Amino acid sequence: MIDHYVINLVREFLVRHVDCISLSVLTHVRVLAIRYNSWWRVNPLKRALINAAIAYLRNGLVIRSTxxxxxxxxxxxxxxxxxxxxxxxxIAYVIGTKLGEPRNPVIAGLQWLNRPVQYRWLVG
Structure with a gap:
């Protein structure tokens, strides 16, 4: 089970790295979510928004509304x-980069995740 601290780290990582919205990004995210069977866990209104934006952008139109x-x-x-x-x-990669491990962030993240909870120190 992943605790809330790790989920918040992953959310912060995604917020920092998702900067542009385009047709290719939207279709890739939808295909990825369908492939990993998590598309149906997304809020139905957000799913509809992504599907409508894909249909809108496929017609050659541009989204300008901020x-x-x-x-x-x-x-x-x-x-x-x-x-x-x-x-x-x-998840291990996100934790490893937060720990500041430049060479192997996945290994550092896995080591941090394998520690007992009482021995983990806060990252960042």
Whole structure:
């Protein structure tokens, strides 16, 4: 079981790294979520928003509304959160980069996750 501290670290990582919303990003996130069977765990309104934006962008139109882009970014982050929290290697990578391990962040993250909870210190 992953604790809330680790989930918040993953969410912060995704917020920092999801910066542009395009047709390729939206379709990739949807395909990834469907492949890992987490698409149905996403809020139905956010799923509909992503599907509508994909259909809109496939017609060659452009999304210019900053509010809509912010909503799409939030929907993409939620879809990715449901997908990547199932992959231990990604969680270990996020923790390892937060620990500041430049060479092997996955190994450092796995070592941190394997420690008993009372011996873990707060990262960052």
């Amino acid at each position: 509010t809509l882009i912010g909503m799409l970014r939030d929907a993409v982050i939620d879809a990715l959160m449901n997908t990547v929290t199932r992959k231990l290697s990604f």
